[in-house]
Amino acid sequence: MDADQVRNMEEFAAKCGVSRPTVSKYFNDPTSVRETTRKRIEAALERYDFRPNIYAINQNRRLTKNIGIVVPYLADPFFAEIARRIERHCIDSGFSPTLFSAHGKPELEIDILDALRSVKPAGVLLAPLGRASDRSHIEKFCADVPTVLFDSNIEGIGSAFIGSDNFQSVPMIVDYLCRTGEPPCFFEMPPVNPNANKRRNAYVKAMEQLGHEPHVIRVDGRGWDFEDVGLRGGKRVIGEKKFVTNTVLCSNDRLAIGLLSAAFQLGERVGHGEDCTLRIAGHDDHPFSRFTCPPLTTVAQDYEAISNQSAETLFELIETDERRQTRTETLFEGKLVMRKSA
Amino acid sequence: MDADQVRNMEEFAAKCGVSRPTVSKYFNDPTSVRETTRKRIEAALERYDFRPNIYAINQNRRLTKNIGIVVPYLADPFFAEIARRIERHCIDSGFSPTLFSAHGKPELEIDILDALRSVKPAGVLLAPLGRASDRSHIEKFCADVPTVLFDSNIEGIGSAFIGSDNFQSVPMIVDYLCRTGEPPCFFEMPPVNPNANKRRNAYVKAMEQLGHEPHVIRVDGRGWDFEDVGLRGGKRVIGEKKFVTNTVLCSNDRLAIGLLSAAFQLGERVGHGEDCTLRIAGHDDHPFSRFTCPPLTTVAQDYEAISNQSAETLFELIETDERRQTRTETLFEGKLVMRKSA
DNA sequence: ATCAAAATTTTACGCGCGTAAAATTTTGAT
DNA sequence: ATCAAAATTTTACGCGCGTAAAATTTTGAT
Numbered sequence A, B: 001m002d003a004d005q006v007r008n009m010e011e012f013a014a015k016c017g018v019s020r021p022t023v024s025k026y027f028n029d030p031t032s033v034r035e036t037t038r039k040r041i042e043a044a045l046e047r048y049d050f051r052p053n054i055y056a057i058n059q060n061r062r063l064t065k066n067i068g069i070v071v072p073y074l075a076d077p078f079f080a081e082i083a084r085r086i087e088r089h090c091i092d093s094g095f096s097p098t099l100f101s102a103h104g105k106p107e108l109e110i111d112i113l114d115a116l117r118s119v120k121p122a123g124v125l126l127a128p129l130g131r132a133s134d135r136s137h138i139e140k141f142c143a144d145v146p147t148v149l150f151d152s153n154i155e156g157i158g159s160a161f162i163g164s165d166n167f168q169s170v171p172m173i174v175d176y177l178c179r180t181g182e183p184p185c186f187f188e189m190p191p192v193n194p195n196a197n198k199r200r201n202a203y204v205k206a207m208e209q210l211g212h213e214p215h216v217i218r219v220d221g222r223g224w225d226f227e228d229v230g231l232r233g234g235k236r237v238i239g240e241k242k243f244v245t246n247t248v249l250c251s252n253d254r255l256a257i258g259l260l261s262a263a264f265q266l267g268e269r270v271g272h273g274e275d276c277t278l279r280i281a282g283h284d285d286h287p288f289s290r291f292t293c294p295p296l297t298t299v300a301q302d303y304e305a306i307s308n309q310s311a312e313t314l315f316e317l318i319e320t321d322e323r324r325q326t327r328t329e330t331l332f333e334g335k336l337v338m339r340k341s342a
Numbered sequence C, D: 001a002t003c004a005a006a007a008t009t010t011t012a013c014g015c016g017c018g019t020a021a022a023a024t025t026t027t028g029a030t
Helices: A009-016 A020-028 A035-048 A054-060 A077-092 A106-117 A135-144 A166-180 A194-209 A226-239 A253-265 A303-319 B009-016 B020-028 B035-048 B054-060 B077-092 B106-117 B135-144 B166-180 B194-209 B226-239 B253-265 B303-319
Strands: A066-071 A096-101 A123-126 A147-150 A160-164 A185-188 A216-218 A247-250 A279-281 A298-300 A328-332 A335-337 B066-071 B096-101 B123-126 B147-150 B160-164 B185-188 B216-218 B247-250 B279-281 B298-300 B328-332 B335-337
Touching (some): A020 A035, A066 A106, A077 A303, A147 A303, A166 A279, B066 B106, B166 B298, B166 B335, B185 B226
Parallel strands (some): A247 A279, B123 B147, B185 B247, B247 B279
Antiparallel strands (some): B298 B335
16 A cells, blocks of 8 residues: 655655655764654655655755766776775765776866766766876866866866875885886886876986986877887887886886786796896886786885875865865875786 | 957857857757858857857756776777777767776775766666676666666676677687697686686586586686786696696786786796797787787787677667666677787 | 658756745743 | 753745746748
8 A cells, every 4th residue: 555655755755744945954964963853764664765856856955975086097906906995985985986987088087077067066086198188278277176186186276186105116126126127217108197107207307316328118098098109119129229228217106017917928038037127116006916927016106095085185175174274285105016017 | 359258148149140050950950050040159159269158068967978988907908999989979979979998996886876867867778897896786777777788797687788698708719729729728817707707617517518518727816916916826726837738828817817827927828839838828818818928829809899799789778768667688709819828 | 832751949847956934843041 | 949041943024047938020922
């Protein structure tokens, strides 16, 4: 006989024996109604499993409980992993996260932000494309919506930035490589985001401080197919014997994975053993770096800390809705992960 | 002087010099208003860049333009890639897709479907977890929302299924492996989804038809960390010399990537050359399979066809809203991708 | 130019909720 | 038991749109 499903909050409130606004209060905060009425509502909830219409809820609210998570390239497991953690954090804090990927395209990044606007999100967590991003467009967006940048910094944009400290992590692995063998050269593609640039600069500085001459080798390649760039570029560089030392530090793991593949295909033995001809190191501790052949020596980014801090910073921003004037930058240290490749 | 921003459709209609419902009609279908009024609205649109409140729009509509895309594990680039294509297809067709990942957890899959319900989606594209999925829960969902399953089939659930034809692809690579060397054994983990099962059965059948004795080697491992399972299991199996032939067909590429890593670490030379001790093949043509060491011989799933067909099938379903009774299954053939590993 | 039919626009009402202000109930001190 | 203060609930109104029905304008044949 419970075929009489309730169609809206009005009908549901009638079943509860309270007024609609009381039910409305309950859904906004169950503790805001008296114990006895809460019980009555929850009893009715069991029978009718009524759920408020989220469109009607959000229609009048200036801000919703939605949070946008925007990453530059979701097919990269690094972003998939960090997005997963942020997503969970948002859900646990009572928000409704939605995941977007720019798929490496600046136009898409713009489209996503435009679409996000009409969802009236409480806040947005944005890992921008970087150099390809439309700076002024993102700036306008950040002026309207509380936004925290992560992974890739754009100077002065957004209310905060959370990422890795490249000027700690890169010198650390450079130091390690110098202690254990020949000083590394630096293997990079045209930098699509500021991290790549910073890492190169950090590499140069670290080498100079250690009294070595830096060598930067750049290969062509656009877009976000880093492995492919590493493979093609690596093949050419190895073939032409352009690596001036037997040790190569790549600007990220995905590039290193491509270079590893190139080295393997050209018969180079990669690793730190006696019989090896090449040492290759990466940066990020990409989820697949444990499974490369040989396993990749790299610097682990602190996924957990970056995800948590990004989310928490945004939550703070949302609560103290007076947009704060001081933009903070939080950088976490990387950890050296010594595996077989270097 | 255009500081006087319009706050709603009423005000915007006034600026246009037409009534609000006419503006409403325009946004639902610009061609449904007279040429002259369309011009007026579009002229006003330039000046005020008004956007209708999507919550108010969707409040009354029985169905929205939203489409849910649900995948079991987004950190798997296979799903990231297929989701990317479907997403694009939906946008190009005027829908608003939203991406969800169950992260390998059945509870999350249920949560996602429940959350989707309240978004009143026009339809859902679902790649279910498979065996771990709560069948009856998904069944109820499909009864309410037009749903197309892809990648992983659950018999009788959803209005259609689109995937790969394992009984074509597996015999093909088994045949190839037999023609070029020793008949393969089959390396699998406990099947988390029906594909793994079907592939094993297809392997056994193919071997028998070719007059060889099938050998299935199963390793432990739960969850979706396939590479890790392949690495651990592979190390043990290789160490204990349990592979009865020198050729191994893995139930998917991710497992193969783990096995390749195990082989490398134990000093096995993988490939089809004279000096090699092990041949390893996979299934799927995972985006990273080109970059393994050696590059992985595998069967390519037709990403493009599966994505397109899934989306198109759903669109049809949405338009002919009478839920059709005949559940269709569309299977696409795989293509042999010969690389170095086998 | 006229007028019925067709196309388009406007009027009028309703959707399912949020929320400030008013009304009621409960609390807690005496 | 009484009563003011505090907590809670209800009344009353509004949000920004969709949409059926009524009103108006345009079309096109004569």
